[in-house]
Amino acid sequence: MKHRVVVLGAGYAGAYVAGTLARRLSPADTEITVVNAEPDFVQRLRLHQLAAGQEIEAPKLADVFAGTGIRLRLARVTAVDPERRVVAVADAAGGGEIEYDTLVHALGSHGADHGVPGVAEHAFDVAGRPSALRLRERLDSLSRRDGGRSVLVVGDGLTGIETATEIAESRPGLSVTLVARGELGAPLSAGARGHLHRACERMGITVWEHTTVEAVEAARVLCADGTALASDATVWAGGFAVSPIAAAGGLEVTENGRIVVDRMMRSVSHPNVYAVGDSAYAIGDNGRPLPMSCASAGYTGRQAVDAIVGPLTGRKIANTRLEYVGNHISLGRRDGILQMVDDEGQAKPKYVGGRKAARIKAGILRMSLWATSHPTFGLPKRKHRLADAQDASAEKAVAWSRPQPH
Numbered sequence: 255m256k257h258r259v260v261v262l263g264a265g266y267a268g269a270y271v272a273g274t275l276a277r278r279l280s281p282a283d284t285e286i287t288v289v290n291a292e293p294d295f296v297q298r299l300r301l302h303q304l305a306a307g308q309e310i311e312a313p314k315l316a317d318v319f320a321g322t323g324i325r326l327r328l329a330r331v332t333a334v335d336p337e338r339r340v341v342a343v344a345d346a347a348g349g350g351e352i353e354y355d356t357l358v359h360a361l362g363s364h365g366a367d368h369g370v371p372g373v374a375e376h377a378f379d380v381a382g383r384p385s386a387l388r389l390r391e392r393l394d395s396l397s398r399r400d401g402g403r404s405v406l407v408v409g410d411g412l413t414g415i416e417t418a419t420e421i422a423e424s425r426p427g428l429s430v431t432l433v434a435r436g437e438l439g440a441p442l443s444a445g446a447r448g449h450l451h452r453a454c455e456r457m458g459i460t461v462w463e464h465t466t467v468e469a470v471e472a473a474r475v476l477c478a479d480g481t482a483l484a485s486d487a488t489v490w491a492g493g494f495a496v497s498p499i500a501a502a503g504g505l506e507v508t509e510n511g512r513i514v515v516d517r518m519m520r521s522v523s524h525p526n527v528y529a530v531g532d533s534a535y536a537i538g539d540n541g542r543p544l545p546m547s548c549a550s551a552g553y554t555g556r557q558a559v560d561a562i563v564g565p566l567t568g569r570k571i572a573n574t575r576l577e578y579v580g581n582h583i584s585l586g587r588r589d590g591i592l593q594m595v596d597d598e599g600q601a602k603p604k605y606v607g608g609r610k611a612a613r614i615k616a617g618i619l620r621m622s623l624w625a626t627s628h629p630t631f632g633l634p635k636r637k638h639r640l641a642d643a644q645d646a647s648a649e650k651a652v653a654w655s656r657p658q659p660h
């Protein structure tokens with residue numbers, strides 16, 4: 255019987271892992287299934303651009319995985335049962351269960367409201383495509399108005415900074431405010447911080463520093479010091495949270511639900527479950543937790559692939575790099591900041607800013623899309639043929655993972 259690998263989620267981490275496994279494992283011995291809720295690949299790194307009104311590419315996953323032998327199941331994962339080694343899924347046809355021998359959990363993250371009242375009801379976010387599109391509609395309607403055109407972005411992490419600057423640049427008719435809990439850009443070097451402040455000034459962004467938002471209402475936010483800031487569209491960029499599915503299934507997780515993994519990205523409680531990307535709580539080579547980021551998706555994915563391939567092929571498992579080297583922050587389309595960090599995760603004194611940083615960031619975005627849309631680049635022709643044959647036989651297997659009527 256073939257070894258069944260099931261990958262949950264086809265974002266940066268899941269698509270990479272599935273594609274690389276398909277490249278390295280023989281389809282004669284292994285069956286790889288990817289379960290994803292959306293039919294296409296969502297470039298989360300560019301959702302602030304989508305919200306601001308730009309178009310971003312979204313390759314169909316069916317095309318991405320065509321000819322790889324990977325089975326794609328478009329369905330929502332609703333539960334994981336690591337004791338029975340099954341995953342429950344729901345789709346238009348009713349869903350069912352998928353059995354696995356090895357599971358890769360790559361369900362990513364979504365916006366976190368941190369329990370602040372009114373966020374869920376009144377705020378927008380750019381953490382997922384549907385919410386980014388809702389924000390875009392709102393910005394469109396504000397742009398058409400005569401008055402009431404204020405956009406308030408809460409959160410000065412990378413997502414908040416990228417969102418505020420992107421909206422300010424793309425929609426100069428709107429008045430954009432950025433609310434920072436501490437000093438804006440505090441984790442950056444002094445030079446990069448100055449660059450960020452100058453960019454905000456140039457784009458007409460009002461910055462409120464040392465301000466904690468305690469509640470969001472329909473047309474304003476309330477701050478801890480009693481200030482009320484008017485807002486026609488509040489964008490919540492207060493961080494990311496993960497799905498409760500892993501915790502509910504009994505996997506060992508951190509307080510905020512990320513799966514605790516060892517150096518091999520293997521769940522410490524269930525060794526045939528791997529976690530990669532935002533859903534994994536992995537310790538980097540510097541002894542600190544890897545941040546939720548596209549780069550971490552790559553590092554954790556690469557290590558998981560090696561750890562899965564090793565026992566199946568008899569190859570030695572390598573310790574691949576688990577690093578956090580820096581941040582690439584876009585400030586609209588023509589400016590950016592490239593800030594490298596040291597082993598302690600602290601900003602190095604030097605940074606790259608301006609058009610050069612914007613060009614580097616654009617290159618990273620192109621590269622991340624290319625890498626995920628060409629999962630089996632380099633796959634030998636012989637294996638492609640095998641994979642195609644497997645695709646054809648998979649199509650014949652009707653309702654292969656749905657419960658059969660009795």
Ligand SMILES: Cc1cc2nc3c(=O)[nH]c(=O)nc-3n(C[C@H](O)[C@H](O)[C@H](O)COP(=O)(O)OP(=O)(O)OC[C@H]3O[C@@H](n4cnc5c(N)ncnc54)[C@H](O)[C@@H]3O)c2cc1C
Binds near residue numbers: 265530548
């Ligand atoms: C606006 C924005 C800008 C960002 N900019 C940067 C940046 O510049 N640099 C950087 O390193 N990081 C950035 N990030 C963070 C980065 O996008 C994430 O860290 C990265 O996407 C994590 O990859 P992942 O594969 O773990 O998760 P995701 O990319 O979120 O993929 C998860 C996949 O799982 C699917 N899924 C989720 N739940 C279910 C379910 N129940 N059933 C089935 N499928 C499901 C989703 O549809 C998705 O395809 C940014 C994020 C945002 C929102």
